[in-house]
Amino acid sequence: MATRKLLLLPGDGIGPEAMAEVKKLIDMMNADFNAGFETEEGLVGGCAYDACGQSISDADMDKAMAADAVLFGAVGGPKWDGVPYEVRPEAGLLRLRKEMELFANLRPAICYPALAATSSLKPEVVEGLDILILRELTGGVYFGEPKEIIDLGNGQKRGIDTQVYDTYEIERISGVAFELARTRSNKVCSMEKHNVMKSGVLWKEVVANTHKAKYSDVELTHMLADAGGMQLVRWPKQFDVIVTDNLFGDMLSDVAAMLTGSLGMLPSASLGAPDEKTGSRKALYEPVHGSAPDIAGQGIANPIAMIASFAMCLRYSFNMVEEADRLEKAIAAVLEDGLRTRDLMSEGMTEVGTTAMGDAIVAKY
Amino acid sequence: MATRKLLLLPGDGIGPEAMAEVKKLIDMMNADFNAGFETEEGLVGGCAYDACGQSISDADMDKAMAADAVLFGAVGGPKWDGVPYEVRPEAGLLRLRKEMELFANLRPAICYPALAATSSLKPEVVEGLDILILRELTGGVYFGEPKEIIDLGNGQKRGIDTQVYDTYEIERISGVAFELARTRSNKVCSMEKHNVMKSGVLWKEVVANTHKAKYSDVELTHMLADAGGMQLVRWPKQFDVIVTDNLFGDMLSDVAAMLTGSLGMLPSASLGAPDEKTGSRKALYEPVHGSAPDIAGQGIANPIAMIASFAMCLRYSFNMVEEADRLEKAIAAVLEDGLRTRDLMSEGMTEVGTTAMGDAIVAKY
Ligand SMILES: CC(C)[C@H](C(=O)O)[C@@H](O)C(=O)O
Ligand SMILES: CC(C)[C@H](C(=O)O)[C@@H](O)C(=O)O
Numbered sequence: 133m134a135t136r137k138l139l140l141l142p143g144d145g146i147g148p149e150a151m152a153e154v155k156k157l158i159d160m161m162n163a164d165f166n167a168g169f170e171t172e173e174g175l176v177g178g179c180a181y182d183a184c185g186q187s188i189s190d191a192d193m194d195k196a197m198a199a200d201a202v203l204f205g206a207v208g209g210p211k212w213d214g215v216p217y218e219v220r221p222e223a224g225l226l227r228l229r230k231e232m233e234l235f236a237n238l239r240p241a242i243c244y245p246a247l248a249a250t251s252s253l254k255p256e257v258v259e260g261l262d263i264l265i266l267r268e269l270t271g272g273v274y275f276g277e278p279k280e281i282i283d284l285g286n287g288q289k290r291g292i293d294t295q296v297y298d299t300y301e302i303e304r305i306s307g308v309a310f311e312l313a314r315t316r317s318n319k320v321c322s323m324e325k326h327n328v329m330k331s332g333v334l335w336k337e338v339v340a341n342t343h344k345a346k347y348s349d350v351e352l353t354h355m356l357a358d359a360g361g362m363q364l365v366r367w368p369k370q371f372d373v374i375v376t377d378n379l380f381g382d383m384l385s386d387v388a389a390m391l392t393g394s395l396g397m398l399p400s401a402s403l404g405a406p407d408e409k410t411g412s413r414k415a416l417y418e419p420v421h422g423s424a425p426d427i428a429g430q431g432i433a434n435p436i437a438m439i440a441s442f443a444m445c446l447r448y449s450f451n452m453v454e455e456a457d458r459l460e461k462a463i464a465a466v467l468e469d470g471l472r473t474r475d476l477m478s479e480g481m482t483e484v485g486t487t488a489m490g491d492a493i494v495a496k497y
Numbered sequence: 498m499a500t501r502k503l504l505l506l507p508g509d510g511i512g513p514e515a516m517a518e519v520k521k522l523i524d525m526m527n528a529d530f531n532a533g534f535e536t537e538e539g540l541v542g543g544c545a546y547d548a549c550g551q552s553i554s555d556a557d558m559d560k561a562m563a564a565d566a567v568l569f570g571a572v573g574g575p576k577w578d579g580v581p582y583e584v585r586p587e588a589g590l591l592r593l594r595k596e597m598e599l600f601a602n603l604r605p606a607i608c609y610p611a612l613a614a615t616s617s618l619k620p621e622v623v624e625g626l627d628i629l630i631l632r633e634l635t636g637g638v639y640f641g642e643p644k645e646i647i648d649l650g651n652g653q654k655r656g657i658d659t660q661v662y663d664t665y666e667i668e669r670i671s672g673v674a675f676e677l678a679r680t681r682s683n684k685v686c687s688m689e690k691h692n693v694m695k696s697g698v699l700w701k702e703v704v705a706n707t708h709k710a711k712y713s714d715v716e717l718t719h720m721l722a723d724a725g726g727m728q729l730v731r732w733p734k735q736f737d738v739i740v741t742d743n744l745f746g747d748m749l750s751d752v753a754a755m756l757t758g759s760l761g762m763l764p765s766a767s768l769g770a771p772d773e774k775t776g777s778r779k780a781l782y783e784p785v786h787g788s789a790p791d792i793a794g795q796g797i798a799n800p801i802a803m804i805a806s807f808a809m810c811l812r813y814s815f816n817m818v819e820e821a822d823r824l825e826k827a828i829a830a831v832l833e834d835g836l837r838t839r840d841l842m843s844e845g846m847t848e849v850g851t852t853a854m855g856d857a858i859v860a861k862y
Contacts, residue, residue, distance in 0.1 A: 222693065226693070252731050253618050253619065254618065273638075274693050279695050281695050288664045288665060289663070289699055291661070291662045291700065292641075292660065292696065293660040293697075294657065294658075295638065295657065296655060297656045298656075299655075300653060328638075328639050329638065330658055333582065333656060334655075334656030335656065358750075359751065361749075361752045361755075364752075365617060365618075365752055366617050366755050367617065379690075379744075382690070382723045383745075383748050384726075386724065386727040387729075387752060389727065390730040391730065422724075
């Protein structure tokens with residue numbers, strides 16, 4: 133069978149610890165199931181800056197472009213608070229997203245039954261929650277120009293960022309939203325602020341046109357993004373797929389993440405367009421949580437979001453649907469068994485560290 | 498005693514119904530306590546468009562500029578979905594904010610003890626919650642230019658919005674944040690996305706400088722806005738005053754509002770700078786909820802947010818601190834008595850309509 137080329141970019145903070153648990157799974161799948169994963173490693177974020185003065189080197193960027201999929205840990209930490217803006221840790225992640233053209237960011241917010249009680253929301257509000265936030269990832273205010281600070285004299289500066297969206301960018305992300313909805317509960321809610329933003333006016337119009345032209349079998353609703361944030365807190369189960377822009381997606385997916393009890397649980401997939409000939413698409417998988425420098429190196433980080441990101445990788449990059457299901461079931465099973473990392477700990481449960489959690493999931497697989 | 502000039506702009510949807518209950522309070526205060534309120538009325542939003550093709554007429558704008566305070570209901574509704582962007586209902590509100598220079602938007606999120614159980618969050622997470630979101634209201638992506646949709650040909654359009662912040666704008670809003678914190682728990686958390694936005698870099702820098710120069714007695718922390726949204730859901734009581742920009746403030750205050758159980762409860766104040774001679778400031782008070790066209794005209798809207806906005810008006814525009822306290826206590830008291838509008842209704846409570854709720858609050862005052 134074909135080899136499967138993975139680039140691992142553990143990054144900073146708890147990234148390497150979480151990635152170590154995924155490596156165990158990769159080794160196990162290679163050894164026991166002949167999965168044919170070939171891995172390379174690279175540096176991204178603060179550690180890359182320390183090594184070469186860049187948040188990701190051109191060589192590692194090339195590796196990312198050549199890989200079948202990239203597994204990404206986390207970047208950043210107070211150590212690099214003072215580095216120049218252009219080479220700050222986050223710049224490495226943004227470069228990967230932009231140059232790999234990973235415009236479609238899938239952020240499922242799933243509430244594992246065993247964890248419904250750990251959410252700050254009432255159990256009945258989150259139990260069984262299974263929604264998908266689809267965030268546009270290569271446009272909007274993240275990349276629009278001008279993006280600068282101008283010195284106006286008189287001690288005054290001006291900070292400028294530009295939100296830009298073209299028709300084709302909105303078309304392709306809404307296409308992905310409708311396709312995904314068809315594999316789920318067939319509902320899409322599009323969120324923007326058309327009442328104050330021109331990009332929002334265009335967003336709403338293009339989503340509606342795309343729907344009418346090709347996906348009228350899917351139920352489409354529109355909601356203002358501020359109201360959307362509110363509705364996510366009020367009654368999140370009303371949603372199936374939410375499609376929104378880069379910045380609103382950043383905010384809304386973090387709010388949605390918190391509904392599920394812990395950020396330590398949530399994976400994400402960032403996908404490019406399918407290649408016209410081969411159908412394969414560039415992809416990067418990363419946990420929604422950050423680098424958590426405060427707990428890095430202590431062996432207490434929750435590796436589940438990273439492992440669940442690998443499950444998404446199996447599903448979306450390698451069409452290993454059965455393996456992905458099995459891995460997700462293994463995660464649910466260790467939670468049912470009462471194993472908890474510190475972030476999830478509650479009375480009557482068994483607290484375990486990062487490696488013990490990883491080992492338990494490998495054992496259940 | 499001096500007259501107190503109020504301009505009432507009830508607007509659309511449930512705005513007029515809610516405003517009617519405030520009028521009762523004004524009449525009562527004039528009659529029983531010789532409060533000296535003089536009221537005028539004007540049109541804003543869809544009803545203004547219907548009357549004169551503008552979302553607010555120049556004449557009403559002049560009245561707003563001349564008033565001691567403006568009480569604003571709500572604007573918008575499906576009826577005006579098709580009107581041109583420049584005269585859409587929201588434009589009237591944005592014009593008021595901009596021309597009156599109401600840069601400081603105070604959005605308290607308070608959880609009334611009687612309502613802790615109606616929140617979608619666990620009671621222990623929201624009980625006793627008392628935080629204040631301070632939103633910059635006249636800058637950022639709401640007003641920056643260019644703001645346009647360009648036709649690129651080939652069926653492609655480009656939507657553009659521009660986020661702009663100058664040093665002085667950030668200075669004055671953070672000054673208000675620190676001053677407010679001193680009257681509360683002395684803590685400010687500033688939220689931005691300095692990791693992706695240049696305006697965020699400037700925001701963080703100016704807030705830190707303002708703190709250092711004049712307010713180092715106040716505790717200041719910084720948080721990324723996405724993490725902030727998450728923390729609001731996870732453990733909102735960690736905050737006292739949150740200061741943030743126009744768009745993040747829009748999102749975060751709606752999330753915060755939902756913590757308290759109902760949007761129907763929450764007031765807001767939008768304030769200008771104090772006049773150098775008189776110390777008086779332009780001000781507009783409005784409920785956080787919208788026009789709720791689906792329930793308009795049925796007599797079931799919750800008037801409490803509008804009434805609580807009037808309480809803020811008493812406090813901030815007329816320094817009627819005792820009267821404001823008394824009105825807020827009257828609201829809490831009717832809730833303790835078990836009176837609920839439909840949005841708040843739960844078992845064992847007494848459902849009342851808009852006027853009955855207003856009457857009960859007047860009676861308790
Ligand atoms: C690290 C940061 C640049 C990033 C973002 O803002 O997109 C993160 O918050 C995320 O959501 O992936
Ligand atoms: C009505 C709309 C223009 C407004 C805003 O976006 O500011 C509203 O959502 C608010 O929060 O006051």
